[in-house]
Amino acid sequence: PNIILLGPPGxxxxxxxxxxxxxxxxxxxxxxxxxxxARSSGTEMGKKVAAVMDRGDLVTDEIxxxxxxxxxxxxxxxxxxxxxxxxxxxxxxxxxxxxDRVGKKLDAVxxxxxxxxxxxxxxxxxxxxxxxxxxxxxxxxxxKVKDTCDVCGSHDMKRRADDNEESLRQRLMEYYKKTSPLxxxxxxxxxxxxxxxxxxxxQVAAAIAKVLDKG
Ligand code: AP5
Ligand code: ZN
Numbered sequence: 001p002n003i004i005l006l007g008p009p010g011x012x013x014x015x016x017x018x019x020x021x022x023x024x025x026x027x028x029x030x031x032x033x034x035x036x037x038a039r040s041s042g043t044e045m046g047k048k049v050a051a052v053m054d055r056g057d058l059v060t061d062e063i064x065x066x067x068x069x070x071x072x073x074x075x076x077x078x079x080x081x082x083x084x085x086x087x088x089x090x091x092x093x094x095x096x097x098x099x100d101r102v103g104k105k106l107d108a109v110x111x112x113x114x115x116x117x118x119x120x121x122x123x124x125x126x127x128x129x130x131x132x133x134x135x136x137x138x139x140x141x142x143x144k145v146k147d148t149c150d151v152c153g154s155h156d157m158k159r160r161a162d163d164n165e166e167s168l169r170q171r172l173m174e175y176y177k178k179t180s181p182l183x184x185x186x187x188x189x190x191x192x193x194x195x196x197x198x199x200x201x202x203q204v205a206a207a208i209a210k211v212l213d214k215g
Contacts, residue, residue: 001107003109008119008175015141113196113197
């Protein structure tokens, strides 16, 4: 199936997307990861978006739609997981049109529901493997051996420049203003499924599995 993981920063979209890749051979399409890759490889586009991202603002629809468009004709394995995209009504309309063009359809939108209070602790405790992208947390999901990735053994642990309280506040504001209207948009299309994102990771994964397996 092709699904969207929708939810505020820190809701657990990336964590669950990685898990769906491992367990179901699905393919994660994270616009946040693509933008960070563009930054670290120093492309013109990467340089252009760096400050915007660090502030916690959204980059333009045009840029992220272009990134997604490039991937849609690629390998889709057990289906695409759209992670952090779409984030505006304009992006949602564009995704619909692109999917039509490549003859694919969207099967479900999973809204990961969490309250703001939990997000600060999630975001300020997060670190990721710079080699394979595995997501960890100081308290809820530390690596088994300190500073060593459980998945690939790399010691290259990274913290994101936008994972501070001030940028998080801006990211949340952007979410409520520009992204949360997508909840009604996809509800009207009969695609919306709410999942309790505050539950432990395994329970969240089980709730998502239930949505995917119901057909
Ligand atoms: P992006 O990279 O998409 O960041 P985000 O949406 O802010 O989401 P996060 O990656 O912060 O959170 P997540 O939900 O994936 O949580 P995670 O699984 O890591 O975007 C970054 C920026 O890029 C944007 O601000 C914007 O500038 C730009 N951008 C990207 N896409 C764009 C678009 N489409 N349009 C315009 N601009 C765009 O989990 C968080 C932490 O919690 C981890 O430490 C994890 O271990 C822990 N955790 C996860 N689940 C649980 C659980 N169930 N219990 C306890 N702890 C948990
Ligand atoms: Zn790793």
